[in-house]
Amino acid sequence: QVQLQESGPGLVKPSQTLSLTCTVSGGSISSGGYYWSWIRQHPGKGLEWIGYIYYSGSTYYNPSLKSRVTISVDTSKNQFSLKLSSVTAADTAVYYCARERSSPPDAFDIWGQGTMVTVSS
Amino acid sequence: SYVLTQPPSVSVAPGQTARITCGGNNIGSKSVHWYQQKPGQAPVLVVYDDSDRPSGIPERFSGSNSGNTATLTISRVEAGDEADYYCQVWDSSSDLRVFGGGTKLTVL
Numbered sequence: 365q366v367q368l369q370e371s372g373p374g375l376v377k378p379s380q381t382l383s384l385t386c387t388v389s390g391g392s393i394s395s396g397g398y399y400w401s402w403i404r405q406h407p408g409k410g411l412e413w414i415g416y417i418y419y420s421g422s423t424y425y426n427p428s429l430k431s432r433v434t435i436s437v438d439t440s441k442n443q444f445s446l447k448l449s450s451v452t453a454a455d456t457a458v459y460y461c462a463r464e465r466s467s468p469p470d471a472f473d474i475w476g477q478g479t480m481v482t483v484s485s
Numbered sequence: 486s487y488v489l490t491q492p493p494s495v496s497v498a499p500g501q502t503a504r505i506t507c508g509g510n511n512i513g514s515k516s517v518h519w520y521q522q523k524p525g526q527a528p529v530l531v532v533y534d535d536s537d538r539p540s541g542i543p544e545r546f547s548g549s550n551s552g553n554t555a556t557l558t559i560s561r562v563e564a565g566d567e568a569d570y571y572c573q574v575w576d577s578s579s580d581l582r583v584f585g586g587g588t589k590l591t592v593l
Contacts, residue, residue: 401582410571410587411520411528411573412584413581416582424580460527460528468575468577469575469580469582470516470518470534470575471530471533471534472518472573472582473530473533475528475529476527477527478527
């Protein structure tokens, strides 16, 4: 079955760019039919949707983060990535990648295990 | 933007029924999804499209949605059901995915 796995640095310095990758196994991003999202959870808090990408490269970002977020896809590697620029301590969170059925948007049916990112000097 | 409101906590004795609500303006017109999250783990989808269950989710988990309130019902609650539960919708007017604040279910 499809599995997602996040990877990337666990510590990022303030003002730098947070970069994470989600590797998809057991299925192909290129097959379509799904949005591939990033979601984060601040320590002890709720879930916040960051944005999604479709295999074609089309994206949509949460307006609250839009100015700092870039999500990209590499279909040859079956991966999609998150970049969040100009990070501060407020970006410290567990970051999840997740799959969502498209047309119309549906539930997040598969999640990665999550990766903790701490913003600190 | 669209807002989903959940009670911070719900407590129930083992074997009883837990009901977790999710309030939103005319939420009955949207599809509501529910996730279970245990400490240190990723969320798991337990109910989608108001009342459907993914394979592997016990029949004890059910959902309903009408008017301004969606409800996740857990029958015959077990100690293993203790977790945080989140509701989520797609807001078609903004194309945003919106989560409720979460409800901590405590099994007494």
